[in-house]
Amino acid sequence: MKLKEIMERASEDEDLIVALERAIESYMDSRIRVLNRYSYITELAKEVRRIKESAIEKIEELIKEAKDSMEENHMNVYIAENAEKAREIVGDLVGTGKIVVKTKSITSDEIGLRKFLQNKGNEVWETDLGELIVQWLDSKPMHFITPSINVRREKVAELIKKNIGESVDKDDIPGMTYAVRRFLRKKFIDADVGISGANVIAADTGSILIITNEGNGRLSTSLPEKHIVLAGVEKIVPGLQDAFKVSDVIMKYAGYSAASYLSVISGPSKTGDIEKKVVFGAHGPREVDVVLLDNGRLRASRDRRLKEALYCLRCGSCQYLCPIFRLVGGYWGGDAYVGGIGILWNMIIGNEEEAKEQSLFCLGCHECEFVCPMGIKTADIIREIRAGYIEEMGLD
Ligand code: SF4
Structure with missing residues (x-):
């Protein structure tokens, strides 16, 4: 602009x-x-800065380590060098005619993923309330944490009436939240695919850490049979302990003692409860695909x-x-x-x-x-x- x-x-x-x-x-x-x-958090933030500095110094090595760890955990890993390639990979993984639920992901906004998947004939829902408001407005996220920061409650009440058909008083913010909860509940249950970003990734265990407050992250990444993670390569840090430190600093500086949910996802759901035969897709996703996006990050690291x-x-x-x-x-x-x-x-x-x-x-x-x-x-x-x-x- x-x-x-x-x-x-x-x-x-x-x-x-x-x-x-x-x-x-x-x-x-x-x-x-x-x-x-x-x-303690200001000292921890300094430590996290050192963790990030050293991670970016050896970013290519960490990408390889993270990929190996995730593949050991039965996740499918793709490296996308640019936005177009990332859209193509995710598009192929999703297919057409699917119901897709998404968590808030700035990286997915970076590659214009929602509209791309909609244009392929999928029904795609943002499940973070702020992102859903942005979707309804056909606007763009206005802030990293609060994407609909520019929208007043009066406007949200109008959007709910228009899109869900429920009348909620303009001062009843809990009522608006519950209306959206009822609306999205069915989408979560019917969804074929859940798409999330990652707040941080641990290379040593191949774990994806996702911080949310609304609970939409857990539903989007647990209920559908397929979970696709789209994350920038700069999110990778060497170890799971480092990743927890990064998460703590993110939560505190976002204004929360602790977010309601910190999910650690290290592979598809599985069970070995019958004769120790491992079966994937017990209650959570049968398949987890991880798309690691470069799109200029490796060049920037130099x-x-x-x-x-x-x-x-x-x-x-x-x-x-x-x-x-x-x-x-x-x-x-x-x-x-x-x-x-x-x-x-x-x-x-x-x-x-x-x-x-x-x-x-x-x-x-x-x-x-x-x-x-x-x-x-x-x-x-x-x-x-x-x-x-x-x-x-x-x-x-
Ligand atoms: S979003 Fe947070 S970590 Fe990023 S530049 Fe701004 S203050 Fe720093």
């Missing part, structure tokens, strides 16, 4: 500022409470500036605190990656022209860096990107 269009879209979105302020106030209260209560973005945990803190984000929300960014850190990610995944122009929005206030658990110097990197762009364009 061009700068002018960002300004226009943001100013046309009459709910944006009010909805952002409501969400940001609530986040700040949680963040202060959680970080004060768990004082780039002094962009490799910083690979340490990002997608906790969303920097987006809440950014003064520009507070004005224009996720209109500043691409289809998946928004805000200042979104500039870096859009450079990585090939949206360079858009990212360079959007770098002009950054004020260089460094708020993002101060709140980032990984201490990513987003503003400094954006300044370098902007300087290059200004020179390229012959601007002054």
Whole structure:
């Protein structure tokens, strides 16, 4: 999106500022409470930064180790070098005429997966409430943790009436949540395929860790016969212990003492209870397919500036605190990656022209860096990107 269009879209979105302020106030209260209560977390965040740095240094080795471990665990592993290849792999795994339930996954937004699968004749449902709102609006996620951060409760009540046919009072947020719960329950049960992302992956055990609060992650990854995981290769860390540390930091900096669910998935469901003969597909999925996405990440791992973005945990803190984000929300960014850190990610995944122009929005206030658990110097990197762009364009 061009700068002018960002300004226009943001100013046309009459709910944006009010909805952002409501969400940001609530986040700040949680963040202060959680970080004060768990004082160890800032030291743990530093340790996680070191874990991520060393993981990115040997990313190709870890991809191989993770793949071997997962295959030992009877998961099918695919490496996709770009978005097109990833869509093709997932498309073949899903097929057509299927019911698909999805968890929130920024990586799936990166490759435009939902629409791709719908165009192949599948019924695809986002099961995270915020993502479902985005799906109903035919919009794009506006924040890493809270994709529908710009949508006020009044609008959600209207969407529920329109899409589910249930009337819920505009102030009855629990009522809205239960209406969606009733609606999605049948989709979970009927689904042929569940698609998730991964918050972190342990190479040594081949385990996928998924953090959710709503419970949709567990239902999407347990009920369907087939579970497909789509994850960026930067999510891999050496060990399961490292992965738990990463998860703890993500949860705390997202404003939760602990998320309601931390799922560790290390293979298809199985039983050996009858004469020790192992049978896959006991109660959970019979098949688990893992698609590891490169799409510019390996190149970024060798780039002094962009490799910083690979340490990002997608906790969303920097987006809440950014003064520009507070004005224009996720209109500043691409289809998946928004805000200042979104500039870096859009450079990585090939949206360079858009990212360079959007770098002009950054004020260089460094708020993002101060709140980032990984201490990513987003503003400094954006300044370098902007300087290059200004020179390229012959601007002054
Ligand atoms: S850049 Fe830092 S603060 Fe922003 S989402 Fe990533 S880890 Fe969180």
